[in-house]
Amino acid sequence: MGNRQFPSVFLVLVTILLSIHYSEELQSSHTQTLLRIQQLLNFPASLSKWNNDTDFCNTDSNASLSVVCYEDTITQLHIIGDRRDSPLSRNFSIDSFVTTLVRLPSLKVLTLVSLGIWGPLPGKIARLSSLEIVNMSSNFLYGSLPQELSSLSNLQTLIFDNNMLADRLPEWIDSLPALTVLSLKSNLFNGSLPNSLGSLDNLRILSLSHNHFIGLVPDLSRLTNLQVLELDDNAFGPQFPQLGNKLVTLVLRNNRFRSGIPAELSSYYQLKQLDISSNAFVGPFQPGLLSLPSIDYLNISGNKLTGLLFENLSCNSELDVVDLSSNLLTGSLPRCLVSNSSDRTVLYARNCLDTANQNQQPQPFCHTEALAVGILPERKKHKQVSKVVLSLGIVGGTLGGVALVLLIFFIVRRGNARSKMKNPPTRLISENAASAYTSKLLSDARYISQTKKLGAAGLPTYRSFSLEEIEAATNYFDTASLMGEDSYGKMYRGQLKNGSHVAIRCVEMKKRYSTQNFVHHIELISKLRHRHLVSALGHCFECSLDDSSVSKVYLVFEDVPNGTLRSWISDENAKRSLSWTQRIGAAIGVAKGIQFLHTGIVPGVYANDLKIEDVLLDQNLVAKISSYDLPLLSNMGKVRHGNSSSGFKNSSNNKGVKHVDKSDIYDFGVILLELILARKIKTSTDADAFKDLLQASLGADEEGRRSVADPSIRKACLDQSLKTMMEICMRCLVKEPADRPSIEDVLWNLQFASQVQDAWRGDSQSSEGSPGSESRGLPFH
Ligand SMILES: *[C@@H]1O[C@H](CO)[C@@H](O)[C@H](O)[C@H]1NC(C)=O
Ligand SMILES: *[C@@H]1O[C@H](CO)[C@@H](O)[C@H](O)[C@H]1NC(C)=O
Ligand SMILES: *[C@@H]1O[C@H](CO)[C@@H](O)[C@H](O)[C@H]1NC(C)=O
Ligand SMILES: *[C@@H]1O[C@H](CO)[C@@H](O)[C@H](O)[C@H]1NC(C)=O
Ligand SMILES: *[C@@H]1O[C@H](CO)[C@@H](O)[C@H](O)[C@H]1NC(C)=O
Ligand SMILES: *[C@@H]1O[C@H](CO)[C@@H](O)[C@H](O)[C@H]1NC(C)=O
Ligand SMILES: *[C@@H]1O[C@H](CO)[C@@H](O)[C@H](O)[C@H]1NC(C)=O
Ligand SMILES: *[C@@H]1O[C@H](CO)[C@@H](O)[C@H](O)[C@H]1NC(C)=O
Numbered sequence: 212m213g214n215r216q217f218p219s220v221f222l223v224l225v226t227i228l229l230s231i232h233y234s235e236e237l238q239s240s241h242t243q244t245l246l247r248i249q250q251l252l253n254f255p256a257s258l259s260k261w262n263n264d265t266d267f268c269n270t271d272s273n274a275s276l277s278v279v280c281y282e283d284t285i286t287q288l289h290i291i292g293d294r295r296d297s298p299l300s301r302n303f304s305i306d307s308f309v310t311t312l313v314r315l316p317s318l319k320v321l322t323l324v325s326l327g328i329w330g331p332l333p334g335k336i337a338r339l340s341s342l343e344i345v346n347m348s349s350n351f352l353y354g355s356l357p358q359e360l361s362s363l364s365n366l367q368t369l370i371f372d373n374n375m376l377a378d379r380l381p382e383w384i385d386s387l388p389a390l391t392v393l394s395l396k397s398n399l400f401n402g403s404l405p406n407s408l409g410s411l412d413n414l415r416i417l418s419l420s421h422n423h424f425i426g427l428v429p430d431l432s433r434l435t436n437l438q439v440l441e442l443d444d445n446a447f448g449p450q451f452p453q454l455g456n457k458l459v460t461l462v463l464r465n466n467r468f469r470s471g472i473p474a475e476l477s478s479y480y481q482l483k484q485l486d487i488s489s490n491a492f493v494g495p496f497q498p499g500l501l502s503l504p505s506i507d508y509l510n511i512s513g514n515k516l517t518g519l520l521f522e523n524l525s526c527n528s529e530l531d532v533v534d535l536s537s538n539l540l541t542g543s544l545p546r547c548l549v550s551n552s553s554d555r556t557v558l559y560a561r562n563c564l565d566t567a568n569q570n571q572q573p574q575p576f577c578h579t580e581a582l583a584v585g586i587l588p589e590r591k592k593h594k595q596v597s598k599v600v601l602s603l604g605i606v607g608g609t610l611g612g613v614a615l616v617l618l619i620f621f622i623v624r625r626g627n628a629r630s631k632m633k634n635p636p637t638r639l640i641s642e643n644a645a646s647a648y649t650s651k652l653l654s655d656a657r658y659i660s661q662t663k664k665l666g667a668a669g670l671p672t673y674r675s676f677s678l679e680e681i682e683a684a685t686n687y688f689d690t691a692s693l694m695g696e697d698s699y700g701k702m703y704r705g706q707l708k709n710g711s712h713v714a715i716r717c718v719e720m721k722k723r724y725s726t727q728n729f730v731h732h733i734e735l736i737s738k739l740r741h742r743h744l745v746s747a748l749g750h751c752f753e754c755s756l757d758d759s760s761v762s763k764v765y766l767v768f769e770d771v772p773n774g775t776l777r778s779w780i781s782d783e784n785a786k787r788s789l790s791w792t793q794r795i796g797a798a799i800g801v802a803k804g805i806q807f808l809h810t811g812i813v814p815g816v817y818a819n820d821l822k823i824e825d826v827l828l829d830q831n832l833v834a835k836i837s838s839y840d841l842p843l844l845s846n847m848g849k850v851r852h853g854n855s856s857s858g859f860k861n862s863s864n865n866k867g868v869k870h871v872d873k874s875d876i877y878d879f880g881v882i883l884l885e886l887i888l889a890r891k892i893k894t895s896t897d898a899d900a901f902k903d904l905l906q907a908s909l910g911a912d913e914e915g916r917r918s919v920a921d922p923s924i925r926k927a928c929l930d931q932s933l934k935t936m937m938e939i940c941m942r943c944l945v946k947e948p949a950d951r952p953s954i955e956d957v958l959w960n961l962q963f964a965s966q967v968q969d970a971w972r973g974d975s976q977s978s979e980g981s982p983g984s985e986s987r988g989l990p991f992h
Contacts, residue, residue, distance in 0.1 A: 237267050240314065241267070241315060242263065244312075247311045248290075248308070251303065251308045252326055255292040256275075258276065286319045286341075287319060292326040294325055297327055298328075304330070305328060305329065309332075310335065312336070313336065313338040319342060329353075330351075334357035336357075337362050345368065345369050347370070348372040351374065353375040356376065363387065364386075364389065369394070371398065376398040376399065377401065380408070381405065385405075385407035387411070388413070390413060391415045392414075392416040393411075393414065394416065396420045400423065401425070403424065403427065405429070406430070408429050409432075415436050418441040419442055419445065425445070432453045437454070439458075439459060445465075446467050447466040448466055448467030449467060450468070456475065456481075458479055458481065459482060461484070466490055469491045472492055472497060477500055480503065480504055483506060485508065485510070485511075486508065486509075488511060488513050489513040492514040493517075495517055496518040501548075502527050504527060504759035505727070505759070506530060508530075509533050512535065512538070512558065514538055515580065516538045517538075517539045517581040518540055520540055522545060531555055531556065534556070535558065538562050539563065539580050540563065540564060542565060544565075544566050563576060670746055670748065674748070676749050676765065680708070681715060681765050684703075685704075703715045704770070712772065713768060714767075714769075718766065725760055743803045743833070743835055745827060745836065750766050773830055773832065775824045776882070777826075777885070788889075788921075788924075790924065792968055797886070798834075798886060799958065800833055800835070801821075801826055801882060805836070806955070815872070821836065821838060821875055822878070823885050823886075825838030870948035873949070876954065879943055881898050883939070883943065884905065886936075887919075887940060888904070889921030902941070905941060917933070929968050931967045932964045932968040932971070936961070938960070939957055
């Protein structure tokens with residue numbers, strides 16, 4: 212298919228923190244509800260500007276307040292108060308508060324932090340059945356989690372940090388299958404964890420720090436997406452938990468663990484932070500932990516770990532903090548830890564190391580202690596051990612066996628690593644994309660999933676691909692699969708095992724980043740899925756073996772087989788041509804794609820530099836934008852949101868970029884112009900000239916208008932329809948951005964043009980299957 216094209220231009224994601232503008236008015240009942248909320252919360256400072264004249268959907272947001280609307284309902288409400296330490300007065304009723312809140316039934320994202328809300332959480336909060344993200348940290352909620360929460364099947368994030376919630380973590384927690392983040396830090400939960408926790412497949416973050424949990428941690432090894440597990444300050448133990456190997460952060464500090472450390476831990480390649488301090492772990496310390504490719508924080512202090520350290524051990528260069536203190540380690544401090552640089556903290560006091568520094572114990576102390584812990588908990592009494600076995604610094608007996616297993620493990624691992632070196636030096640860190648989500652990210656729950664509402668119809672779920680799959684799909688990057696190349700890298704056409712065709716963009720990294728640096732970008736890409744966008748199906752990281760940094764990223768896109776919109780309109784030898792109805796349908800599709808980019812995700816994606824050749828048509832002639840800004844490509848590693856960690860726009864930024872959404876409107880106008888005139892528009896001079904032509908014909912009579920339109924549609928289009936399209940086109944092309952219409956306004960007009968055209972043709976069936984057929988009914992009054 213020669214016409215298949217993939218966009219040659221992918222641009223930097225311009226993330227401008229601008230408020231989202233809607234032409235709609237908020238329903239007045241919502242206004243009343245918000246004012247009532249303000250009153251019930253006793254007029255917190257962050258709501259001081261709210262009054263009955265406030266246009267809630269269009270007011271400035273800041274870190275402590277933001278309201279986001281979609282159409283005429285509120286989908287996000289973020290209020291952050293300053294009552295961390297003082298509950299609201301006695302006349303506050305959480306029941307009335309929640310009764311009021313549930314009058315905002317479209318809420319998807321709800322943040323109510325530090326507002327002094329007190330009382331047992333009423334089950335009726337579950338009437339907000341669209342809830343996806345809830346953060347009610349730092350209030351005074353008590354009692355247990357109400358069972359009604361289990362009906363919130365869309366719930367992805369549940370955060371109740373710093374409250375006084377108590378009782379056990381309920382068994383029904385697994386009825387929240389979409390749950391990705393569960394954070395209940397600093398509450399009064401008790402008892403042991405339910406086994407059902409182990410079946411929350413999507414869980415990425417589980418934070419249960421600082422509660423009164425006890426006992427064994429349930430088997431979490433099936434949670435392949437789990438990246439952050441924080442269990443510190445509880446009474447978990449005695450066995451080391453069973454975990455998946457994708458962990459990035461593992462915090463077991465200050466619990467009652469008394470087992471050995473499983474050998475697999477040394478193969479957790481993504482592990483950045485490991486804190487197992489203040490427990491009673493026994494057995495050998497694994498020096499391999501020091502050289503894990505991602506590790507930067509390692510704290511094993513306050514345990515009874517044994518082992519002989521060597522000067523020549525290697526460490527990961529990123530290692531910032533190593534705390535080995537208060538264990539039973541012998542031998543010499545590894546040279547790689549001794550450094551003059553003050554930006555690395557290395558603590559190793561109260562061991563038996565062969566150094567004069569940091570208060571070491573005499574050797575025999577460690578040996579005796581090691582023997583003691585070796586015998587006490589796990590040993591069978593009948594096996595008496597003499598002290599002779601201790602020469603290796605390892606306890607001997609059973610533990611010696613463990614050490615041997617470990618040794619074999621390391622040798623095997625080394626061997627594997629070496630044999631792999633002979634192959635191309637790549638290693639795949641297979642990692643679930645959508646799962647890449649860290650606490651940092653989380654703190655700004657930006658994403659509102661409109662995908663259901665706006666329809667990412669028919670796409671498989673976003674996932675990570677293995678390098679093998681990519682190679683198989685492209686026949687080992689065969690030149691026959693090559694579609695094109697630009698400054699970012701090559702683009703291949705491919706076919707997956709299941710038969711579906713895909714386009715694969717390979718982005719070569721010029722600088723070294725770890726997979727963690729991509730988390731944010733991948734997260735965004737995975738959310739940019741919509742019926743009218745050429746959507747990403749997944750990605751694959753190729754990592755270099757030596758430092759496991761990412762050398763290439765493959766982005767897998769759906770294949771859109773029917774050529775560019777231009778090839779159906781104005782290409783010199785275009786054999787095929789879209790009918791007038793199909794053109795309006797394509798325009799509606801593009802407009803909906805733009806609407807999604809602007810309002811379907813937060814912050815919106817603006818200034819996409821849209822061009823008609825970057826709009827592709829699929830087999831049903833559904834238009835899809837392919838050139839929207841992909842965040843990954845140019846600005847790797849930069850903090851894209853300035854100093855705003857909350858993702859809310861900063862109102863002072865607002866002035867200069869007031870009409871940033873309007874540059875896409877202009878570009879859309881140019882596309883419309885080409886759709887109407889079927890003349891190739893390649894420069895802004897072309898655009899200006901054709902705009903003048905259109906302007907002149909608009910003032911003329913019906914005959915005049917028809918005479919400028921594409922000859923192939925002249926006969927079939929109704930004048931009212933053509934005129935509406937011309938008018939909205941002219942308005943999009945106005946020089947002053949502020950005077951250009953909103954995307955909603957554009958959509959209204961396009962749908963009007965489509966409707967009158969259909970009505971005129973008198974057969975409503977005719978639009979079935981055309982690009983605009985899924986457009987909703989006309990907003991006639
Ligand atoms: C946020 O805006 C509200 C009014 O909209 C204001 O009262 C509040 O002080 C602002 N908060 C911050 C942190 O700027
Ligand atoms: C706003 O509400 C106050 C009382 O809450 C009322 O006195 C005032 O008339 C209202 N203003 C408008 C414009 O509705
Ligand atoms: C609750 O009491 C405070 C004073 O303690 C008062 O300012 C506030 O209006 C009362 N709120 C309600 C909802 O009655
Ligand atoms: C857990 O807390 C609840 C409420 O505080 C209490 O009734 C219950 O006895 C506690 N259970 C355990 C096992 O401590
Ligand atoms: C390691 O953990 C211990 C106990 O949890 C803590 O006191 C110590 O400060 C930690 N070390 C570092 C360097 O953070
Ligand atoms: C490190 O040193 C120890 C003893 O000093 C030696 O047995 C071992 O082979 C060395 N390992 C490497 C990898 O050089
Ligand atoms: C530490 O500094 C001393 C002198 O300041 C220097 O001789 C030594 O080589 C340095 N060590 C390392 C590991 O950089
Ligand atoms: C909950 O929201 C507050 C305020 O925005 C934020 O500081 C906190 O980090 C959020 N909690 C989580 C776990 O993201």
